[in-house]
Amino acid sequence: MKNILNLKPIHKIKGSIFLPGSKSISNRVLLLSALAKGNTKLINLLNSDDINHMLNALKKLNIKFILSKSKTECLIIGNNGIFKPKKKLKLFLGNAGTVIRPLTAVLSLNSECDIILTGEPRMKERPIKHLVDSLKNGGAIINYLEKKNFPPIHIKGGFQGTKILEIEGSISSQFLTSLLIICPLIKQNTLINITNNLVSKPYIDITIKLMKIFGIHVENHNYQQFKISGQQNYISPGKYIIEGDASSASYFLSAAAIKGGTVKLNNINKNSIQGDIKYVNVLQKMGAIINYGKNYISCTKNTLKSINMDLNNIPDVAMTIAVTSLFAKGITTIKNIYNWRVKETDRLKAMSNELKKTGAKIITGYDYIIIYPPKQIKEVIIETYNDHRIAMCFSLLSLSNNSVSIINPNCTSKTYPNFFKDFKKISIYN
Known part of the structure; x- marks a missing residue:
């Protein structure tokens, strides 16, 4: 019934x-805090399914955090770099686009990665092809397990980047957000070119502003090209209040x-x-x-x-x-x-x-x-x-x-x- x-x-x-708290900000700052050097106290974290999927994923990826009883405050113990889980994993991410897309990028940085990302039936209908293609162009090994171009996906890492990355802009801004987050962590400088018009530009503004708070600068050339220096580290701001x-x-x-x-x-x-x-x-x-x-x-x-x-x-x-x-x-x-x-x-x-x-x-x-x-x-x-x-x-x-x-x-x-x-x-x- x-x-x-x-x-x-x-x-x-x-x-x-x-x-x-904002969902878009909550999931971004959880991920950036986990990648950062130092510990970050997040205040007014959203308590919802999408945020719980990110927290559960981080826990399985050996990121330590202390969550308050109300689930609206969280102290993240920064990993100071890429995640290195010790075993094969299968992460269920519901229907959270703000989780599966950035995690696809972040996990592709680990050369010894062996992780499956999956979710609800609708997640298996939501496109991920353009992000996967960009990551593969930078050396990542990612395979589709069911329907081509859609989750679930099997990530085996290997992303080392390339001087110029291209990403389709007209489907989801989350593809670009995912690339922006990982590019500072690779050795070389990266130029990201956008093909077709970028949708939901304000969400890219959120990503860039939050990266800046964590010590990373991104050059935005009219939403058509983004320049990021390599060999950088995310640095915790210590505390961040989520609007x-x-x-x-x-x-x-x-x-x-x-x-x-x-x-x-x-x-x-x-x-x-x-x-x-x-x-x-x-x-x-x-x-x-x-x-x-x-x-x-x-x-x-x-x-x-x-x-x-x-x-x-x-x-x-x-x-x-x-x-x-x-x-x-x-x-x-x-x-x-x-x-x-x-x-x-x-x-x-x-x-x-x-x-x-x-x-x-x-x-x-x-x-x-x-x-x-x-x-x-x-x-x-x-x-x-x-x-x-x-x-x-x-x-x-x-x-x-x-x-x-x-x-x-x-x-x-x-x-x-x-x-x-x-x-x-x-x-x-x-």
Whole structure:
């Protein structure tokens, strides 16, 4: 029997939320701390499935750490260089792209590596070919164990690098992030050339900024070419506080914009290093009233209007915009979002299916979605496709005058286990 959560109609949104740590930052700093010289105390670490997959992998790779009872503080004992596990390993990494892709690169540095990386059925449908090809060009020995170009993969190390590496940019920024992380650790200097346009550029900014905090400099030439000096070491900053997750912020900001009251989100501000902070600008363009504080952002209701925008740089929160647009006046067009198709599910197909249930007219193409909002949003049952972001963004339908039922609400544990609890905290019912 399917687990279904019924969300009652919400009269008003009001209150404050302390945002959990950013997933993108949490998994990056866990890996960089493990590679670094010295110990690193991470504060406000996200406690979720994706982070647990990284922690479990690091533990099996002999990286020592002390995790607090709340799982939100972690002291990592730095390895001072590449990982050298003593035995054959098989690491199960769920559906965490921020784990499997960087670990594929990092483990390829070990010449005696004998490790299999695998995950959930959907992980076996998510592409890894372009990253593997680049690593092979630098000497890595990596084999596909089931379907060619997809996990599971068998890594036997051997990556020594080459003066020029090429990586496909249009599928996932995680491929480039993975190469950037390992290039300082090899002997020679590296030039990484991007083929086709790089998607999700703000995630590359996160990677480069975090590498800098750990003592590594990357030259970024207009996102087309990256230059990294070899023979470097990651150096622990000693302590790092992880800011609130900007992607998670989008649901609460939209809820306030649709049916506030005012919502105040603590542990994030306009100087966030996350690209998804740009969601605030999009919401403002739609008409929401935004205020910034020293370490918070607040949003207040206003009449919302449609947008026509390229949201390639913020694909995850573009989903929240799609649902928010059901409450806006006019036709919304979201463009340049092909990489929705290679995420936790085929999000372009899934979003189209679920948005249509509300009575909206939906048109989709290769890399766009056009949304004609319904006169009145219907009461619906949302299929989540085991995709955490679909569960969270469609919770906003409870801000219509109807309830909404969410199938498999526990899929939010991937990045935000307490999402529905926090959503209820700011909800006022009749």
